[in-house]
Amino acid sequence: MIPASAFFILAALLFVLGVLAFFIKKDLLTQFMAVEVMLNAGNLAFLALAKTLGKADGQAIVLFVITVAAAEAVIGLAIIVLVFRQRKSIRTDDLKDLKG
Amino acid sequence: MAEYFWLIPLLPGASALALLLFGRRLSRTWVAWQASAAVFASVILSKAAFLHLARTSDGASGLSKTLLPWIASGSFSTSISFHLDELSAVMAVVVTGVGFLIHVYSAGYMAEDRNHSRYFAFLNLFTFFMLVLVMASDIVLMFVGWEGVGLCSYLLIGFWFERPAAAKAGMKAFIVNRIGDAAFIIGILIILASVGSASFAVINDAPRSGLLSAGLVTLVAILLFVGATGKSAQIPLYVWLPDAMEGPTPVSALIHAATMVTAGVYMVCRLSGLYAASVPASSVVAWVGGLTAVFAATMALVQNDVKRVLAYSTISQIGYMFIGCGVGAYAAGMFHLVTHAFFKSLLFLAAGSVIHALGGEQDMRRMGGLKKHLPVTFPVFLVGALAISGVPFLSGFFSKDAILTSAYAGGHYVLYGLGLAGAILTAFYMFRLIYMTFYGDERTPRAAENHIHESPWTMTVPLVILAVFSALVGLIGLPVFFGEKANLFGRFLEGVFGPAAHHLALSTETVLVLAATLSALLGIGLAFIFYRRSPDVPVRLADRFPGIYRLLLGKYYVDEAYDAVVVRPLVRGAELVYEHFDLKVIDGALDGSAAAAGLAGKGLNVLQSGLVRDYALAFLMGAILFLGFLLIGAP
Numbered sequence: 001m002i003p004a005s006a007f008f009i010l011a012a013l014l015f016v017l018g019v020l021a022f023f024i025k026k027d028l029l030t031q032f033m034a035v036e037v038m039l040n041a042g043n044l045a046f047l048a049l050a051k052t053l054g055k056a057d058g059q060a061i062v063l064f065v066i067t068v069a070a071a072e073a074v075i076g077l078a079i080i081v082l083v084f085r086q087r088k089s090i091r092t093d094d095l096k097d098l099k100g
Numbered sequence: 101m102a103e104y105f106w107l108i109p110l111l112p113g114a115s116a117l118a119l120l121l122f123g124r125r126l127s128r129t130w131v132a133w134q135a136s137a138a139v140f141a142s143v144i145l146s147k148a149a150f151l152h153l154a155r156t157s158d159g160a161s162g163l164s165k166t167l168l169p170w171i172a173s174g175s176f177s178t179s180i181s182f183h184l185d186e187l188s189a190v191m192a193v194v195v196t197g198v199g200f201l202i203h204v205y206s207a208g209y210m211a212e213d214r215n216h217s218r219y220f221a222f223l224n225l226f227t228f229f230m231l232v233l234v235m236a237s238d239i240v241l242m243f244v245g246w247e248g249v250g251l252c253s254y255l256l257i258g259f260w261f262e263r264p265a266a267a268k269a270g271m272k273a274f275i276v277n278r279i280g281d282a283a284f285i286i287g288i289l290i291i292l293a294s295v296g297s298a299s300f301a302v303i304n305d306a307p308r309s310g311l312l313s314a315g316l317v318t319l320v321a322i323l324l325f326v327g328a329t330g331k332s333a334q335i336p337l338y339v340w341l342p343d344a345m346e347g348p349t350p351v352s353a354l355i356h357a358a359t360m361v362t363a364g365v366y367m368v369c370r371l372s373g374l375y376a377a378s379v380p381a382s383s384v385v386a387w388v389g390g391l392t393a394v395f396a397a398t399m400a401l402v403q404n405d406v407k408r409v410l411a412y413s414t415i416s417q418i419g420y421m422f423i424g425c426g427v428g429a430y431a432a433g434m435f436h437l438v439t440h441a442f443f444k445s446l447l448f449l450a451a452g453s454v455i456h457a458l459g460g461e462q463d464m465r466r467m468g469g470l471k472k473h474l475p476v477t478f479p480v481f482l483v484g485a486l487a488i489s490g491v492p493f494l495s496g497f498f499s500k501d502a503i504l505t506s507a508y509a510g511g512h513y514v515l516y517g518l519g520l521a522g523a524i525l526t527a528f529y530m531f532r533l534i535y536m537t538f539y540g541d542e543r544t545p546r547a548a549e550n551h552i553h554e555s556p557w558t559m560t561v562p563l564v565i566l567a568v569f570s571a572l573v574g575l576i577g578l579p580v581f582f583g584e585k586a587n588l589f590g591r592f593l594e595g596v597f598g599p600a601a602h603h604l605a606l607s608t609e610t611v612l613v614l615a616a617t618l619s620a621l622l623g624i625g626l627a628f629i630f631y632r633r634s635p636d637v638p639v640r641l642a643d644r645f646p647g648i649y650r651l652l653l654g655k656y657y658v659d660e661a662y663d664a665v666v667v668r669p670l671v672r673g674a675e676l677v678y679e680h681f682d683l684k685v686i687d688g689a690l691d692g693s694a695a696a697a698g699l700a701g702k703g704l705n706v707l708q709s710g711l712v713r714d715y716a717l718a719f720l721m722g723a724i725l726f727l728g729f730l731l732i733g734a735p
Contacts, residue, residue, distance in 0.1 A: 019720065023713060031712075092712045099710025 007048030014041035028080050028090040032073075039069050101145065102152035106165040106182045108142045108192055109231035112199075115139075116224035123217030132207035135220035139200045139227055146192040153189050154592065162186070164237060171240070178298045183237030187596045190434060190589075191234040191366055194441045195359050199227045201562035202354040205449050208558035209350050209456060219259060219348070226252035230359050234366065238298035239288055242367070246284070246331065249360045250277050256355060257347040269343035276340040280330020287323030290316065304373025314378070321374050321381035325388075328364025333415045334392045334422065339659055341415055345407040349452030352407060357414045357448050358441040365421040365437050369430045372597055376428060386426020386507075390518040393419030395656075397525035401532070402652045405462050406451045409533050413488065414444055416522060420503050423515055429506030430597045431590040435577045436503055438589075439495035442573055443487040446566035450481040453555045453563065454537060458544060464533065469542035473552045476560045478538050480567040485534050487570045489527035490620040495574030501616050502577060502590075508612055509604050520619050527623025528630075535631035579613065581606055 018038035022031050043062045050058025084090050115138035123131055149163060162185030169179045184192065203223060210219050229252060233245025250273075258270025288298075295303055295311045306312040312320065328334070333341035344356045355361070368375055368385060375382050393416045400412035417440050424433030455462055457474060471478050487494040490501070500523060507516040544552070554560065578586035580603075585591065604612075630637045642649040651657070 022716060095712070096710030099708055 004048055004052040007044060007051075011041045011045040011048065014038075014044065017041075026091055026093055028083070028092055028095075031092065032076055032080065036069065036073070039065060101148040102163060104145060105149040105163050105184050106167065106235075108145045108149070108196065109182070109228050109235060111138045111141050111145075112224045112231070113228035116221050116228055119217055119221035119224060123221055126217065128211070128216050131217045131220050132203075132211075135224050136200065136203040136207065138224060139196060139203050142196040142227070142231070143193075143200050146189065146196045149184050150189045150193050153184070153186055162189075176292065176296060176298075178238055178240050180241060181237045182235040183300070184235055185596055186593050187366075187369060187434065188234050190438060190593070192231060194438055195227065195230050195234060198358045198441050198445050198566075199223075199230075199354060201565055202350050202358075202445065202449070205353075205452075205559050205562040206348075206350040208556045209452060210348060211556075213348075215259070219256075222252055222255050222259070223351070223354070226256065226355060226360070230363075233363055238300060239291065239303065239371075240298045242370070243284070243288060246327075246363060246367075247281065249355070249363065250274065250281070250331070253277075253344070253355050253360055256351040257344045259347055259351065263346070266346040269340075269346040273340040273344050276337050277330045280327045280337050283323045284327025284330075287320045287327065290320050290323070300370055304371060307374065307377035312374075317374060318378040318381045321371070321378050322384055324367065324371065324374075325364075325381065325385055328367055329388065330364075331367075332361050332364030332418050332422075334364070334388050334419060335395060338392065338396065338415050339662060342408050342411045342655075345405070345411050349407065349448060349455060352411070353445040353448030353452065356411065358445040361414060361418060362421065362437045362441065365418065365425060365433055368422070368425045369434055369597075372425075372430045375425065382426050382428065384426075385422050386512065386515055389419040389422025389424075389426055390515045391419070392416065393423065393522040394518050394525065395419075397522050397529065398652060399655050400529040401525065402649065404464050406454065406464055406467075406533065406537065407448070407462055409464075409529055410444070410447055410451060413447075413526065413529065414440075416526065417444065417488070420500060420519065420522070423507055423519055424503040427503075427507045427510040427512050427515065429503060429510075431587075431593045432499070432502035432506050434593060435589050436496075436499035439487070439499040439570070439573055442566055443484045443494075443496055443570040446480060446484040446563065446570050447488065449559070449563055449566065450477050450484060453477040453559055454481075456555055456559070457552050459551070461544070464536040466543050467537045468540045468544070469538070470552070471538040474538075474554055476554055476563065480563045481538070482534065483567040484570055485530040487574075489530050489624060490523055490616055491527075491624075492617050493574070494571050495569075497616070497620070498574035498577050498579065501579060501613055502587075504616060505579070505604065505609060505612050508608075520615060523616060523619045524623040524626075527620045528627045531624045531627030532631050535627060539632060540635070580604075580609060 015038050018034045018036075018041060021034035021037065025031050025034065043065055046058040046062050046065070050056065050062075080090055083095065087094065089095075112135075115134055119126075119131060119135065126134070153162060162183060164181065164183045166179050166181035169177070171178050203220070206219070206223065210216055213219060226249060229245045229248025231245075233242055233249060236242035236245055254270045254274040257273050258267050261267045261270070291303055291306075291312075292298060294316060295306045297303070302311075307314070307317050326337075330337040341356060341361065345352055347356070375385065396412045396415035396419065400409050400416065403409045403412060417436070421433045421436050421440070424430070424436060454467070454470060454474065454477060457470070457477070458467065461467065483494070487496040490497045500519075504516055504519045504523075507519060577589035580586070654660070
C-alpha cells in the first residue's frame, strides 16, 4: 500500500516542475505545456485527498478540471497558432507590445 | 369700473407675456395693435379710477386691493397689493396716457424693424413694471417695479444690440443704476429693520410715531435719494442718460423722458412724510436738483445731436422737479412731472419724426430749413419748445413757475436764482435747436433730401394730441392770482401732501411771474440773435473762449473723470486679480493636481513591462505570500 504522502509529494514535485518550466522556457507552446503540468499536479493532489478522506468530492472536481482543461487547451492552442501566423514567432519575449 | 383698477398694470403685463411667447408667429399689424390695445384698456381704467378719486376726494384713503400674500418671515410680512390714491392715480394716468400714444407712434416708427414683436413686448413689459412701481402699496413691491423698469430700459437701449454703441450704452445705464440701487436697497433694509413694515402709510408715519429716529430718517431719506439720482439721472449718476439715446426714439420719449426717469421724483413724493421730516435730506434733494438743473442745461447748449440736447434737457428738467420736492412743494414737483411728461415726450417724438424723415440723421449740423418739408412736425415741435421754455400760458410756464415760486416763498433764494438761470438756458438751447433744425439753409446731403417726407398718420396723430396736452395741461394748476381755488392739481393732491405751506403776497407773486416770463423771452431772444440773425456770433464766442467751449463740448469731462477714477481702476484691479489669482492660484491648483496624477502614472508605468513572465512572477509571489500567510497565521 503506497502511503498518501507519496501522492502529495509527487503532486508538489510536478507542480514545482511546471512552475520552473514556465519561467525557464521562452516559447509559448512549452509554457502552455508547463501550465498543463501544473493543472495535472493539482488533479493528483485532489485525487489523493479524495482517497485519504474517503469522499467522492475530489474526484468530481478532477472531472471538472479535465473538462475545463480540454476547453482551455483548444482556445489556448488556437490563440498560439494565430499569434504565430501574425508574428512568425511565439517567443514570449517578442510579445511585449502591451507595455506601459 | 374703478374697482377693477388693479387690472391697470396686469393688462399690459399679460400682453407682454403673450408677445414674448408667441410674438414671432403673429402678424406685424396684430402685434402693434395688441400692444396698443392693452395699454389703451389701462388708459380707460386709470381714467375711471382717477375720476372716481376726484369725485370722492375728501382726504379718503383711496383704492386698495391685495392680490396675493408674498413674503411672510417672522414678524415681517408683505403682500402683492396695489394702492391707488390721488398721487399714484396722477402717475397712472400719465404713464398709461403717454404710454399709449407712444405705442401708437411706435407702430409707425418701428414698422420696418426686423424685431418688431420683441420691441412691442418690451414696451408692454415696461408699462407693466412702471405701473407696478406707481401703484405698489409698499416699498418692496415698488422696488420690484423700480428694478423692472431698469431692466426694460437696459433691454430697449440695447434694442439694436448689433450696434456696439447701443450695447455699450445699455450696459452703462444698467451698471450706473446698480450703484444707485445699492444705496436704495440699504435704505429699504434700514426701513424694514427699524420700522418693521414696508407699507408706505407706516413709513410716512414713522418719523411722527417715533419708529425712526431723526438721524435715521435723514440717513434713509438720503440713501433712497441716491437711488433716485441713478434712476432719475441727477448729479452724480446722470452720465448714463445721454448715452441711452442710442435706443429707438420712442423709447427715449417714453422711458428716458416721460416716465421712468421721473420715478425718482415719484418716490420722493410717495415718501414725502419721510423727506418732510428731515431738513438735511430735503436740502440735499433741493440742492442736487438745483445744481443738476443748471449743470445739465449748460451741457445742452453745445450739443449737436438732436436727441442728446433733449437728453440733457430732461436731466435739467428733472432737476427742477427735485427742487420742488426739496423745498417741500411736492405738488409743484409732481405738476412739473406731469407737464414735462407731455411736452418732453412730444419733443422726443417730434425729433423722432425729423430723424425718420431724414432717414436716420441726428446731427443738427446736417439739418436746417426743414420747416417747409415737415408741415405737421414743425408746429408741434414749436409748441413743445415754447412749453418747455416757459412761455406764458403753456404748460411748462405754470409748472416751472409753481416750483420757482415755492422755492422763493420758502426762502431758498439761491435755488430760485439757479432755477431762473436754468430757465434762460432752457429757452436758449431749445430755440437753438429749433433754428438749427427747421430754419436757415438746408444742410442736408442731396441724397437724403430727395425723400424727406412727413411721417405716417400713426406718428403724426399722437404728436398732435401731445401738442394739445402740452399747451393746455398747465391750466389744471393755475397760480394763485387766478383765484384761491384755481390750482385744481394742487388741491387734488392735498389729500396726500396736505395743504400748501407758503403763501406769498400777490404783488411778489406777480414779480416772480414776470421774472420767469422775461427769462424765457431772454433765452429765446438770445437764441434768435445767435442762430438766426448773426450765425457768426457762436463761432466768434467759441474762438474767444476756447477753454469754456471745449469744456462744455466735452461735457465737463465727467465721463472721462469717472473713467479714470472708477472704471479704469476697477478694470485694472480685475486684470490684476486675473493675472495673479486666477492664472496663478486657481489655474495653478488645477494644473498641479493634473501633473501629480501624471507623475503617479509614470511611476507605476514601470511595473507594466508587457512581458508575460513578469506578470506570472508577480502572480507567483502573491500566491506564495498568501500561502505563507495562511500557514503561519493559522495557529
